Amino acid sequence: MHEAVQQLVERMALICEKEGMPRIGGRILGYLLATDQTVSLDDLAERLQASKASVSTNARMLEQFGMIQRVSVMGDRRDFYRVEDDPWARMLRVAQGRWRDMVHVFGEAAERLPEPAGRARVESARRFHELLIAECDALIERWNRLDGAADEAAAPGRRATGS
Amino acid sequence: MHEAVQQLVERMALICEKEGMPRIGGRILGYLLATDQTVSLDDLAERLQASKASVSTNARMLEQFGMIQRVSVMGDRRDFYRVEDDPWARMLRVAQGRWRDMVHVFGEAAERLPEPAGRARVESARRFHELLIAECDALIERWNRLDGAADEAAAPGRRATGS
DNA sequence: CATAACGTTCAGTATTGACTGAACGTATCG
DNA sequence: CGATACGTTCAGTCAATACTGAACGTTATG
Numbered sequence: 001m002h003e004a005v006q007q008l009v010e011r012m013a014l015i016c017e018k019e020g021m022p023r024i025g026g027r028i029l030g031y032l033l034a035t036d037q038t039v040s041l042d043d044l045a046e047r048l049q050a051s052k053a054s055v056s057t058n059a060r061m062l063e064q065f066g067m068i069q070r071v072s073v074m075g076d077r078r079d080f081y082r083v084e085d086d087p088w089a090r091m092l093r094v095a096q097g098r099w100r101d102m103v104h105v106f107g108e109a110a111e112r113l114p115e116p117a118g119r120a121r122v123e124s125a126r127r128f129h130e131l132l133i134a135e136c137d138a139l140i141e142r143w144n145r146l147d148g149a150a151d152e153a154a155a156p157g158r159r160a161t162g163s
Numbered sequence: 164m165h166e167a168v169q170q171l172v173e174r175m176a177l178i179c180e181k182e183g184m185p186r187i188g189g190r191i192l193g194y195l196l197a198t199d200q201t202v203s204l205d206d207l208a209e210r211l212q213a214s215k216a217s218v219s220t221n222a223r224m225l226e227q228f229g230m231i232q233r234v235s236v237m238g239d240r241r242d243f244y245r246v247e248d249d250p251w252a253r254m255l256r257v258a259q260g261r262w263r264d265m266v267h268v269f270g271e272a273a274e275r276l277p278e279p280a281g282r283a284r285v286e287s288a289r290r291f292h293e294l295l296i297a298e299c300d301a302l303i304e305r306w307n308r309l310d311g312a313a314d315e316a317a318a319p320g321r322r323a324t325g326s
Numbered sequence: 327c328a329t330a331a332c333g334t335t336c337a338g339t340a341t342t343g344a345c346t347g348a349a350c351g352t353a354t355c356g
Numbered sequence: 357c358g359a360t361a362c363g364t365t366c367a368g369t370c371a372a373t374a375c376t377g378a379a380c381g382t383t384a385t386g
Contacts (some may be wrong), residue, residue, distance in 0.1 A: 004275035008285070011268045018206055018261070020183035029333055032271070033288065035278035041363070051346050056363060058344095077354065077362055083284065088291040096314070098181075105174045109197070112167035117196065117199035121246065124310060128251040137296045146294065147287060183351055185374055204333070214376050219334060221374095240384065328386090335380075340369085350365075356358090 001047060005034040009048070024050050025058040029067060029083070038080035066090030086147065089140045090144050096136050117125045164210060168197040172211070188215050188221040192230060192246070200244035201234050229253030249310065252303045259299050262292045 009030035027048045032039065035089025039047075045055045059081055062068040067087040071080045084090060106126035113119045172193035179189025190211045195202065202210070208218045222244055225231040230250040234243045247253060269289035276282045 002277045003360090004176050004272060005281075008268070008272040008276070011272075015261075015265060015268070018183065020181060021346075024345080033284055034278065034281040036278045050361095053364075054345050056365095060364095079363070088288060095244065098178075102178060105171070105178070109167060109171040109174075112169065113171070113197055114165045115197065115199045118168075118197040121196055125251060127309070128306060131302070131309065135298070135302050135305075139294070142298075143291060143294055145289070212366080214336075215332095216336090216377075217375050223334095242333070330383105330385080332383080333381095336378090337376105339376080339379105340374090342371105343370085344369105346367105346369080348366090348368105351363090353360105354361080355360080 002034075005031065008034050021061070022058055024048065024054050025062055028055065028058055028081070029062060031086075032081060032083040033066055038073075038082040040078045040080050042078070044081065065094050086144075089143060092136050092140060096133050099133050102126075103129045103133070165197075168194065171197050184224070185221055187211065187217050188225055191218065191221055191244070192225060192250075195231055195244060195246040201236075201245040203241045203243050205241070207244065219325060228257050237311045249307075255299050255303060259296050262296050265289075266296070 006097065009027050012030030012033070013023045013026035015021045016029065027050070028044060031044065031047060038111075041052060041055055041059065044059070045052045048055065059068065059070070063070055063081075067084055067090060068081050069084050073080055073083055103126050106122045110119050110123040110126055113122060172190050175193030175196070176186045176189040179192065180186045191207060191212070194207065194210060204215060204218055204222065205212075207222070208215045211218065220229065224231070226233055226244075230247055230253060231244050232247050234245055236243055266289055269285050269292065273282050273289055274288040276285060
């Protein structure tokens with residue numbers, strides 16, 4: 001395994017761990033970002049030196065987050081994985097969901113808290129997260145324009161299909 | 164302790180835990196959001212049913228994140244804590260720091276990865292996070308305007324100092 | 327100067343949860 | 357229909373870490 005790939009894998013492992021998700025999830029994401037082929041579950045387990053069980057669980061979690069994609073190949077019973085077309089925008093969508101929960105929590109608290117100042121503060125927190133959600137929509141839209149333009153300039157007609 | 168306060172405290176505990184920080188940190192933040200007084204370390208420990216050691220550690224962590232503020236009172240040797248004026252914008256600043264790290268990681272990988280498609284993907288990830296950082300600045304600025312306006316409308320000249 | 331009231335640090339404990347290996351269910355092939 | 361090759365689930369293990377109680381250093385106070 002190429003040294004730069006390995007470095008990215010390990011760094012993504014630590015980054016993802018800091019964000020609260022399991023270390024192996026970061027390794028999978030890092031490896032799939034680096035390679036252009038769709039990789040089978042067994043291959044992932046072997047390359048990342050992890051058990052099939054762990055890779056299976058974490059890959060499905062990443063799929064849930066919309067960051068990687070399970071792809072089936074005709075004539076092959078194995079599952080293959082590749083990174084999603086735009087994993088980061090999808091990641092933001094997940095974050096938006098969490099913020100929506102916080103909006104709900106703050107909204108409820110803003111109505112029921114005993115102290116007026118506390119209510120005002122929590123109401124402010126609610127508005128902040130609502131703004132966050134709205135701005136994220138705008139950000140994603142802007143990113144789609146930027147990203148599409150840059151990719152076309154760099155490599156017209158991309159999306160290599162791997163193996 | 165008022166039921167709504169307790170509910171907010173526990174929900175913030177779970178939210179913060181999900182984000183990867185200790186549960187008691189969330190409790191402290193929730194309680195300080197709800198109450199308008201500056202609270203001593205002992206009081207926090209008693210109200211949240213936690214040890215002084217734990218509260219001390221987590222309070223300093225929250226202070227590091229810029230979400231709460233340690234305030235000293237003349238004639239009193241105790242430390243008091245209150246929530247920062249705008250904890251959420253400060254939270255975003257911390258997130259920006261993490262994204263800057265990711266920009267660095269992706270930038271390095273984009274130069275060294277063996278496969279061209281991988282390089283393009285990682286370079287795209289780098290650009291995305293740079294956009295994220297830039298947009299956050301704009302968001303914070305917009306929030307400052309919105310928040311100031313709304314607060315003035317609701318309670319001209321607030322920032323009650325508590326006990 | 328001794329005592330008391332702080333906050334912090336540290337060793338120890340307990341709990342969480344990530345990870346593994348084996349068993350399982352299922353589909354494909356001979 | 358048996359055998360094989362998958363992915364998933366589950367019980368068990370292990371490491372990380374949140375949390376606690378006690379000891380410590382420090383500052384005020386009688």
